[in-house]
Amino acid sequence: MGEEWKANLASCFEEIRILQVSKKETVENFNQFCEFIAEPAFEALVEEFKEYGIKAKITKIPGKSIILRVNFPKSRIDNFHYIIYLPKNSLELVVKLKIGGRRDKKSSYQEKPVPFLTGNRFQDVFKVKKSDLIQEVIEQYRNFNFEALAS
Numbered sequence: 377m378g379e380e381w382k383a384n385l386a387s388c389f390e391e392i393r394i395l396q397v398s399k400k401e402t403v404e405n406f407n408q409f410c411e412f413i414a415e416p417a418f419e420a421l422v423e424e425f426k427e428y429g430i431k432a433k434i435t436k437i438p439g440k441s442i443i444l445r446v447n448f449p450k451s452r453i454d455n456f457h458y459i460i461y462l463p464k465n466s467l468e469l470v471v472k473l474k475i476g477g478r479r480d481k482k483s484s485y486q487e488k489p490v491p492f493l494t495g496n497r498f499q500d501v502f503k504v505k506k507s508d509l510i511q512e513v514i515e516q517y518r519n520f521n522f523e524a525l526a527s
Contacts, residue, residue, distance in 0.1 A: 398467045403439040405469045406462040409501050410442045414460055417509040418444045444513060453481045456520050458513050460492065471501055475516050479524040490516070 418434045421444060425432040429450050435443040441461035448455040457476040462469075476487035493504065493512050 395467065399465060402466045402469050403462065405502075406466075406471065407438055409469065409471070409504075410436060410438075410460075413501070413504055413506060413509060414442045417506045417513070418442070418458075420506070421510060421513060446517065448481055451481060454478070454485075456517055457487070458516060459487075469501055475520060477520055477524075479527065 415434060415436070422432045422434065425446060430447060431452070432444060432446040435441075435445060439462065441459055443460075444458040445454045446456040446458075447453060455477050457474070459474040459476060460471050461474065463472055471492055473490050473492040474487050475490050476485060478485055492501075493508065
């Protein structure tokens with residue numbers, strides 16, 4: 377009975393170790409999601425935007441986020457951001473999404489959280505298909521621009 381505290385202390389350290397491993401694995405999984413799913417989808421969109429005279433680029437912050445930035449047509453000013461990010465200190469791979477941008481070239485940048493892949497409700501982001509992600513980005517881009525034009 378007098379040595380019970382030693383077992384409790386050992387258990388505490390083991391639980392901390394497990395949490396640290398889980399956080400590390402989650403970041404590694406997010407990086408794999410970005411590399412194999414999000415980045416190829418964004419690269420395809422960047423190429424296609426060129427066909428419409430629109431410049432787009434991808435920004436990655438390993439372990440944190442991947443962003444598709446789309447400029448206004450024939451402009452260097454960014455219009456639309458599709459931001460997939462991993463919440464800080466995540467213990468499992470549940471990504472979040474923010475949509476940001478400007479209504480016009482002179483307005484200020486605004487950002488809002490939205491559900492990731494609204495029509496599909498994916499539990500496992502590794503099951504997301506590149507084509508589904510591309511469709512989702514197009515839908516969010518369309519909605520963003522329609523809102524901006526209508527307001």
